[in-house]
Amino acid sequence: MSTSSRGPGVTHRRTLGPPEITGGRPTLPSWGTAAERPLPGRSEDTRGRIIYVYNHAPPDYQCPFCRNIATGRGDFPVHILARYPEVVVKLNPRWWPANPGGALVVPIEHYENLYDLPPRLGAPIQEAARDTALAMKAAFGCHGVSTRQHNEPAGNQDVWHYHLHVFPRYEGDHLYASRPSWAEPTEMALRAHQLRAAWPTR
Numbered sequence: 001m002s003t004s005s006r007g008p009g010v011t012h013r014r015t016l017g018p019p020e021i022t023g024g025r026p027t028l029p030s031w032g033t034a035a036e037r038p039l040p041g042r043s044e045d046t047r048g049r050i051i052y053v054y055n056h057a058p059p060d061y062q063c064p065f066c067r068n069i070a071t072g073r074g075d076f077p078v079h080i081l082a083r084y085p086e087v088v089v090k091l092n093p094r095w096w097p098a099n100p101g102g103a104l105v106v107p108i109e110h111y112e113n114l115y116d117l118p119p120r121l122g123a124p125i126q127e128a129a130r131d132t133a134l135a136m137k138a139a140f141g142c143h144g145v146s147t148r149q150h151n152e153p154a155g156n157q158d159v160w161h162y163h164l165h166v167f168p169r170y171e172g173d174h175l176y177a178s179r180p181s182w183a184e185p186t187e188m189a190l191r192a193h194q195l196r197a198a199w200p201t202r
């Protein structure tokens with residue numbers, strides 16, 4: 001490759017190169033048993049090991065998703081679409097304007113974010129996400145499905161319990177350029193009914 005052909009591209013990559021590592025190598029969570037795990041927001045378990053990293057929930061956090069899962073109640077209408085041994089799928093009460101009927105895949109055990117999530121929950125979350133996607137295809141006739149998952153405020157996380165968004169997608173829906181609003185309760189009940197009726201069977 002000639003020097004002239006590299007020119008601007010190389011300069012650009014240098015400008016956007018990897019940031020200097022300031023915190024050393026991260027310590028992975030130890031994923032002790034439920035009894036060993038501390039309250040959300042703590043950074044050490046009973047043996048003094050760091051197991052929660054980069055958390056933002058306050059020590060007295062009243063987790064809305066744990067409440068939804070345990071009681072079926074919440075500050076907004078709660079529609080549990082499916083329950084699995086380790087995961088639930090609930091209708092998201094916030095809808096993007098052209099993507100009504102979005103859902104959240106949520107592990108039953110409380111973990112704040114992707115950094116904390118034990119790898120053993122990866123497959124159960126994936127299985128629930130696939131079922132959700134297939135139910136959306138059957139119930140809504142959507143053209144496609146997208147997933148999103150947010151961590152920390154800069155990553156647009158606003159509930160401190162890991163969750164995976166599953167969106168029904170339509171041609172030209174501008175999902176990534178639009179903002180959500182609270183869904184209308186009657187419409188939520190209808191969409192929940194449609195999704196449950198279309199849930200894959202085994």
Ligand SMILES: [Zn+2]
Pocket residue numbers: 063064065066067109110111160161
């Ligand atoms: Zn929780």
